[in-house]
Amino acid sequence: MAEPLPSLMLPRSSWIRASSHRKWLHEQGVRLLDFSKPSRMEKGFVALDNRGHPTPGSDVDTILTARMTHVYAVAGNRGFPGCLPLARHGVTSLLGPLRDAEYGGWFTAPGKSNDGRKQAYLHAFISLAASSAVVARVEGAQQLLDEALSVWERRFWSEEEGVFRESFARDWSDEENYRGANANMHSVEACMAVADVTGNPVWRQRALRITERFMHTYAKAMDYAVPEHFDRNWILLRDFNKDKPTDDLRPYGMTPGHFLEWSHLLLKLEAAFLRNEGEAPSWLFEDSVGLFEMGMRAGWERDGAPGVLYTVDFSLNPVVHVRPHWCQAEALTAAAALLKRTGNVRYEKWYRTLWDYVDMYMIDRELGGWRQELDQNNRSSEVVYAGKADLYHAWQSTLAPLLPLAPGFATASAALDS
Template sequence: MSHAPLTYWIDQPAHRRWLSRHGQHLLDFGKAARLPDGGFGWLDEAGRLDNACRPQTLVTARMTHTYALAALQGLPGATMLVDHGLRALETMFFDHEAGGWFSEAQEAGASSNKEAYLHAFVALAAASATLAGRAGARELLERACHTIETHFWSDEEGAMRENSDRFWQESEAYRGANSNMHSVEAFLAIADALDEPLWRQRALSIAHRLIHEHAASAGYHVIEHFTDDWQPHKEYNKDTPADAFRPYGVTPGHGLEWSRLLLNLEAALLANGEHAPAWLAEDAVAIFDAATRGWAADGQPGFVYTLDFEARPVVCARMHWVPAEGVLAAAALLARTGDARFEHWYRTWWDYIDLYLIDQEKGSWHHELDAQNRPASGTWSGKPDIYHAYQTTLFPRLPLAPTAARWLGHHPQSHL
């Protein structure tokens, strides 16, 4: 590895200005997703609404969270978009008969199942909007917390159950790392929004099961799929390996995301005078190192989407969110350890993002590239999501704890 750099990028004013400017470009691009009748829609490659896609709860929740972070920075236009998203989450996506949230606006043929993954994002959006002081946000957050506690959280398992039918009669015989990972993210935000440390302890319980137990026993590769009694299901989705949310095998991007979240969790526990076990930081480094095996695994720049359990490429498409999470993990590890090797990765992945992912002509990021780093749409079409990209421009400029919305709300004079 090369000698330690004289100055870290994140300490350079020009780099921080670049992050802020690019973040503003993303926010401007995402405004076109606002639907006149409520919620946020799916944008195509050119940034136009794709009318073939129903209004999505996931996109609406992610946009509401993202614009709440923008509103907390005093960026014009953001507050209106937060309120727009909140109204949709309170009305058109909520199941007023059975409780919980549908995955999309209910029309003929729409799924009525209730998804743990989705509810984590509803809670995240509500928590960020609460910290932004938006009317109705706290009530929405309390409703989301009640739904999670009643139907998804398991004290016995110390983790989240998975999906259910509409009326909560039958749960899916499956446990997933992805929904639990985003629940850790949401639980840290809930703890900050409601001043409820119980949610941090729940996040710690999830991390212990998924990472300190299961991933640690598998060479720190995240096991994504389990039976409902938490037995690894390594053959899950082998016939559909490129699934957008439950791909077969090992997903390097989730290892990177977990690495960052473990450090956020450690910092949050310490900041609130709670015990933070030493394994949080140790596992964060180990899981990061395992995830980097997905970088250029097929000989081309970029992270392959998935590997098998022998670290061989399975799906060689490149997803935009993976190097985004790589940047965030590298920045967090650099802040936590001071080890210059993480600066090397931070620079490497931002260079890759700028060269291949940022659409310099039409805006935002290409959401998927093929194995030769050309825009593709095998798993994702269009550009529906600025959540990952925007956080990549913001989080490196913030401390590891508290969560972004809490910190921004308490430091209005900060020069980001």
């Protein structure tokens, strides 16, 4: 049973307290869920174009399938019609055509056994999806969770380093000479969810170890600007992907949206430890505040127009000026988390400012969904992200303000209306 909405610290005038704002969040969330339903294909889920139609020629995508499974499991468990069948379809797809029956683990798409790598980023989302589906009592979810955790723990977790390894060849040979903040960030989210669902505290301890290395060691040393790319000896790769600055998972430089995403994950990890262990490291809160401040300083309105931009270099100079939707969603979630944690009206101001920005520029009232990316003049753009493939970030930002910081997303949302 989750705690009720943690409102004691919220200012009386907070939007999060207002029933009208909460109704608006609910309506926006349902709208997003409905827009993405056509992404269901025979073997999983596929990316949608700007009009909400399957993108011609695109393959079913395993990361997208895992994210859709997670979202629709949570939404279905809250009583939204049409969502649990989609979650069941996701679980079936992940247990079937997307899984490598010979070597274990998951392909990036059906039949893509020769496309290169088994990725930690992907397996974190499969573990998250499976845990959410277990909470929603989706058929096959426990089998998926058992298999996902076996692979994720045995193949990817490095007990010596306290992080997840990045990728391998299909047969688990040829470990990549890389350690990445992005895959490990999403692993923190998944570890907390898995700890709630399984009751095994080792997953929460792993989330803490990851966070301590990437945030309390490396990011803190850089005034909470988050370095993303390292080799296996933990040497910072400052020029990594300099020739691919618009890469969608490992762009050159640093990503302010990730500073903000880490910020709220640290608060959720603090709350998880307090809830389950009775104590938490004080640095989790301190680092969360530092990450939010640096994220907004490095990302917001850097070129004269509102919005959190994509990337900056190591001097915090803008590199890619586009405004991805997920950066705004994570900034919203972080502002809401800090507001609930502190009651500081500064975070209320940011929360309102960010929702005003999303409402004015990102919500597409003509074609549906959110525009996935805007240019530096806040016009539609497709430099990094084409179409409207992603539901996960935007939808979670409509629900996260209403949830306690712990337990995890699926567990807390299941008890929200009870």
